[in-house]
Amino acid sequence: MNDRPDAAPDSTAARVALWRALHVEADSAPHVLEDEVGLKLLAPDDDWRSRGDMDPQFTRPFRASIVARARFIEDLVVEQASHGLAQYVILGAGLDSFVQRRPEIASRLRVFEIDQAGPQAWKRQRLIELGFGVPDWLRFVPVDFEAGEAWHDKLVTAGFDDSKPAIVVSTGVSMYLTKEANAATLRQVSGLAPGSILAMTFLFPLELADPEVRPGLEMAEKGARASGTPFLSFFTPSEIQALALEAGFKEARHVPAADLARRYFAGRTDGLRPPNNAEELLVAST
Numbered sequence: 001m002n003d004r005p006d007a008a009p010d011s012t013a014a015r016v017a018l019w020r021a022l023h024v025e026a027d028s029a030p031h032v033l034e035d036e037v038g039l040k041l042l043a044p045d046d047d048w049r050s051r052g053d054m055d056p057q058f059t060r061p062f063r064a065s066i067v068a069r070a071r072f073i074e075d076l077v078v079e080q081a082s083h084g085l086a087q088y089v090i091l092g093a094g095l096d097s098f099v100q101r102r103p104e105i106a107s108r109l110r111v112f113e114i115d116q117a118g119p120q121a122w123k124r125q126r127l128i129e130l131g132f133g134v135p136d137w138l139r140f141v142p143v144d145f146e147a148g149e150a151w152h153d154k155l156v157t158a159g160f161d162d163s164k165p166a167i168v169v170s171t172g173v174s175m176y177l178t179k180e181a182n183a184a185t186l187r188q189v190s191g192l193a194p195g196s197i198l199a200m201t202f203l204f205p206l207e208l209a210d211p212e213v214r215p216g217l218e219m220a221e222k223g224a225r226a227s228g229t230p231f232l233s234f235f236t237p238s239e240i241q242a243l244a245l246e247a248g249f250k251e252a253r254h255v256p257a258a259d260l261a262r263r264y265f266a267g268r269t270d271g272l273r274p275p276n277n278a279e280e281l282l283v284a285s286t
Contacts, residue, residue, distance in 0.1 A: 010119065017037075087167070090169055115140075121142075186247035190244075202233075203235070208277045261273040
């Protein structure tokens with residue numbers, strides 16, 4: 001593995017990947033998403049399941065939210081690919097595994113993963129080491145967000161066709177950006193070719209979250225602040241929809257956790273479901 005400690009994925013990306021694997025290990029079938037690719041890439045010590053942030057009971061609602069949003073986005077990408085859309089952009093890709101898990105769909109697309117250069121180089125190396133490889137239709141686009149680099153310019157350099165529509169996704173990112181930075185991202189995506197779609201998550205104000213997850217979210221907020229990456233933006237559905245329409249999207253809709261629960265968790269007897277009013281989805285179209 002890459003021996004540069006600063007090149008490894010950040011703790012948030014690693015946690016999300018491990019929660020996705022934990023869903024397969026700790027939750028009963030049927031699984032909303034079967035994803036152990038990130039676990040293979042990270043190759044953590046055998047005691048990773050005993051970490052405080054991996055406690056099967058405490059993390060239940062959070063991992064339900066993580067796999068629900070991932071499954072919704074994956075279904076959306078598959079649907080749009082069936083309609084001829086051929087460009088898929090992942091902002092802050094982290095340990096996203098769509099290309100590795102769904103090659104029959106991904107190979108019909110040009111997939112652009114945008115992330116910091118160090119973690120991206122680490123991921124590329126691990127994919128090669130594990131035999132997944134890096135196909136030509138997967139384009140890694142390194143962007144130094146802290147230095148203010150424009151991701152759209154880097155995207156075009158990597159082969160993105162501005163004349164054709166794309167689906168752009170951003171999960172677990174908006175809370176770390178200011179409202180102005182979120183608005184700037186929305187404007188950039190709204191300027192893509194007609195027929196383009198954005199799917200992004202946003203975080204409700206913490207006081208509105210389900211009581212069962214509010215302590216965990218408050219703990220995460222304190223941890224993020226202590227590590228120098230504080231939560232900066234919270235939105236209600238009406239606020240994020242208004243921001244998207246102001247940015248130039250023709251349509252913007254909120255996909256609540258309750259909809260995901262009905263779609264992916266109906267009939268479960270273990271009570272697993274994504275929490276309401278925590279991190280939910282916006283889908284907007286140009």
